[in-house]
Amino acid sequence: MNILFAASELSPYAKSGGLGDVIGALPSVLKARGHSVSAVIPLYRGLRERIPGIRATDLFLQIPMGKTVKEGRVWEAEAPGGVRLFLIEQEEYFNRANFYGENNADYEDNSARFFFFSKAVVEAARYLEPAPEILHVHDWQTGLVPAFVQARGLPFKTVFTIHNLAYQGSFWGLDFPLTNLPDDAFTAQGVEFYGYVNCMKAGIVMADQVTTVSPRYAQEIQTEIYGCWLDRVLQEQSHKLTGILNGVDYGQWDPKTDIHLPANYGPASLGGKAACRKAVLEAFRLRDDGAPIFGCVTRLAHQKGIHLIQEVIEGLLWQDIRFLLLGSGDPAAEHWFSSLALRHPGKVGVWIGFSEELSHRVTAGSDFFLMPSLYEPCGLTQMYSLRYGTLPIVHETGGLADSVRDYRPPAPKPEAKKGGKASKAKSKAKTKAEIAEAAQVAKGGPDGTGFRFMPCTGQPFWDACQRARSLYADKVELNRVRKLAMKEDFSWDESAKQYEVVYRRALAS
Ligand code: ADP
Ligand code: GLC
Numbered sequence: 001m002n003i004l005f006a007a008s009e010l011s012p013y014a015k016s017g018g019l020g021d022v023i024g025a026l027p028s029v030l031k032a033r034g035h036s037v038s039a040v041i042p043l044y045r046g047l048r049e050r051i052p053g054i055r056a057t058d059l060f061l062q063i064p065m066g067k068t069v070k071e072g073r074v075w076e077a078e079a080p081g082g083v084r085l086f087l088i089e090q091e092e093y094f095n096r097a098n099f100y101g102e103n104n105a106d107y108e109d110n111s112a113r114f115f116f117f118s119k120a121v122v123e124a125a126r127y128l129e130p131a132p133e134i135l136h137v138h139d140w141q142t143g144l145v146p147a148f149v150q151a152r153g154l155p156f157k158t159v160f161t162i163h164n165l166a167y168q169g170s171f172w173g174l175d176f177p178l179t180n181l182p183d184d185a186f187t188a189q190g191v192e193f194y195g196y197v198n199c200m201k202a203g204i205v206m207a208d209q210v211t212t213v214s215p216r217y218a219q220e221i222q223t224e225i226y227g228c229w230l231d232r233v234l235q236e237q238s239h240k241l242t243g244i245l246n247g248v249d250y251g252q253w254d255p256k257t258d259i260h261l262p263a264n265y266g267p268a269s270l271g272g273k274a275a276c277r278k279a280v281l282e283a284f285r286l287r288d289d290g291a292p293i294f295g296c297v298t299r300l301a302h303q304k305g306i307h308l309i310q311e312v313i314e315g316l317l318w319q320d321i322r323f324l325l326l327g328s329g330d331p332a333a334e335h336w337f338s339s340l341a342l343r344h345p346g347k348v349g350v351w352i353g354f355s356e357e358l359s360h361r362v363t364a365g366s367d368f369f370l371m372p373s374l375y376e377p378c379g380l381t382q383m384y385s386l387r388y389g390t391l392p393i394v395h396e397t398g399g400l401a402d403s404v405r406d407y408r409p410p411a412p413k414p415e416a417k418k419g420g421k422a423s424k425a426k427s428k429a430k431t432k433a434e435i436a437e438a439a440q441v442a443k444g445g446p447d448g449t450g451f452r453f454m455p456c457t458g459q460p461f462w463d464a465c466q467r468a469r470s471l472y473a474d475k476v477e478l479n480r481v482r483k484l485a486m487k488e489d490f491s492w493d494e495s496a497k498q499y500e501v502v503y504r505r506a507l508a509s
Contacts, residue, residue, distance in 0.1 A: 205233065
């Protein structure tokens, strides 16, 4: 099949979160499976200098934006795995400090910026050779692509992936003329939602197939609690909605080969993990007296349940743990965690900012990984930490529920008894214990790989952290569980197969 990916991020060139990781990995996996795959992103500031071998093409696009026309130039480079990468240059829209906004506020012209990008994707796709059959577009930034394809009667099939339903690209109706879509597109069947242009809703309604990034989240978003007002729309479109769990790029995220670590390790040789622990504590200038390290690498956003960490962390510190945080986002949270570090010298390490290298080091050096997200479409960091033997503590939701099994200690073995009657009693007791154990495994058990809790409130989260501390006290059992976690396999190949099924459905529609 011939597929063109379009998105606003692609790792390692443009990444603010998991979307970048996905677009940096999935295209190359599909390519390796024999498809012809290319990708297109905006040409952000600095990419001309950073992307090796990038070159301008002679393809200039004239894009109508309301009553004016803006020009875009197509650049070309190679994405990871030899995927052909196109970049749309538009100085006014994309030569900016960030992708989406500055000083904790979105750029005011984000509607124009990403309407332009989406139109440019469709226009560029017309000239590509071989011509794409499928445009696979991601999140609200490219949500209007299916509408543009339909309005122009172009022969592409469209697949729209929801990475995060909460960010919808909803702009006031007065922006509609900037789309240059016919008036009848501004209806409930099209891009309109309660008087606004809603790019997320447009993608859901108008794409041939819709996917989201875990099976559990595909169910959740059809409910009022998780639906972000779009639950009814998603219910109506459920016949074309599929949940496919993201994969992990083990070329980047495997402690056996990770270039960012001071020492490598794997399930057969855990020694390097101790070296990573030592190094990360040194980097944060923390004491090492053997206390468990709770780590966290995250956007500081409401979604991530930051307030729950704030609720339990002081108590945990009283119990003598170490806490490492790498994150950025909400200024109030940045401030709160920075002062936490000042209040607990030697015990808390906080690094406000974005650092790829440090994210690998914190993941490897910690014992447990905190992820109390209120909702989590998929989440990649819990899957990374599993591979690094850093057991995740997660709210039982979305992709967290689909990727982490709950650990419970093995049930104690019944005491052996001697004699005829007694041996009957023994076999009965054993059967009971087995039944109890089997029931535990369904809910949680010794084959667990992390700690799950629900509901998403302070007490259950605290309890899960306590269960983690208890496991930490038993080093033999801890290492057994670590090894189990490290052997979990979330490689992209399985997910890629499921995307192929969705592509075939789109082509057949
Ligand atoms: P989301 O996309 O919702 O932020 P994911 O778990 O899917 O959550 O992906 C987050 C990605 O961003 C991971 O690759 C994670 O390591 C990375 N990341 C998040 N915050 C930082 C940070 N401050 N520095 C470096 N990487 C970060
Ligand atoms: C979004 C979601 C995250 C997911 C990522 C990649 O950022 O918040 O859960 O892993 O997209 O799909």
